[in-house]
Amino acid sequence: MSEEYVPIRQEHLDALCPELSLVVADAIAAGNRVSETWDSFGHGVLLRHPRPVLVNVPPQTRSALTYRAIDDPHYWLGEIWCSLHPGWFVALPFTAGARDLPSLRLPDFRWGPPTSRRRLLRAVLRLGRR
Ligand SMILES: [Zn+2]
Numbered sequence: 001m002s003e004e005y006v007p008i009r010q011e012h013l014d015a016l017c018p019e020l021s022l023v024v025a026d027a028i029a030a031g032n033r034v035s036e037t038w039d040s041f042g043h044g045v046l047l048r049h050p051r052p053v054l055v056n057v058p059p060q061t062r063s064a065l066t067y068r069a070i071d072d073p074h075y076w077l078g079e080i081w082c083s084l085h086p087g088w089f090v091a092l093p094f095t096a097g098a099r100d101l102p103s104l105r106l107p108d109f110r111w112g113p114p115t116s117r118r119r120l121l122r123a124v125l126r127l128g129r130r
Helices: 010-015 018-029 114-129
Strands: 034-038 043-047 065-069 078-082 088-092
Touching: 010 034, 010 043, 018 043, 018 078, 018 088
Parallel strands: 043 088
Antiparallel strands: 034 043, 065 078, 078 088
16 A cells, blocks of 8 residues: 655644644744645654744743755755744745845754753663663
8 A cells, every 4th residue: 555645644733732832823824824744753843935934923932943054056045943842843945045034033943952852861771770
């Protein structure tokens, strides 16, 4: 049985954390849309246009977001990550001239945000005590 390629899967959108769900819903409300989702080679939701995005996202949600610049025409412009829930990201498509766009004034993405690193360390310590 061959599986048909479906560019947008509802289960992928459902897997987004509340913060990234809000980023996608906000972009759609502002006239953007989702063009692709995937869960292999990373877990991503690609928007159709690099803007509009983060139009009406409340500060408490925004403060959890980070931006990772990719700037590669073979991939995309950049990724919006949630520092509270690593796993998925929202990708902004690369478009000609898009390199000049600002990084949405979000802090730079770093691998292993402090919260998850601390959580991981606690888990390792717990295992060591067994
Ligand atoms: Zn989140």
